[in-house]
Amino acid sequence: MTKKEAEPAIRHLVHEWRAERGLPLPPSDHHYSFSDFKTWLDSKSHGNYLKFRSTMGADYDAEMWFDQEMKQTWRN
Template sequence: MKKAEAEREIRQLCHTWRKETGRQDVDEGDLIFSEFWSWMKDYHYQCTEFKATAGAEEMAEIWFDQEFKQMWTR
């Protein structure tokens, strides 16, 4: 999977994960990337395998933080 494709998928999967795992009532600031990453590795492994200078997991965490307005944590 190419990085641009992965970004589109991962940004959508952030919201899918939140719904499928019953985290709709959890404040965006309290969502945990490592839980999302584990879920992706279990159910959407292909999205965890792309090339990025910073690494796939690091890029996915940035996109996760952007989607859930957690960039202040960086």
């Protein structure tokens, strides 16, 4: 999988994860957990979306996309 292929999938899956967990829509005072999202990805057999080449690393990029989607880029 390429980074270009993974990005839209990760961004979409972030919202599936949030809805499945019953978490509030962003922006919110809720702290959304990338670690929980990664665990959820693995449990749904979507871990392959975190296997792409990247200068900073796939987890780094995926967490940035996660934070952008959850409106919590202030953390970075």
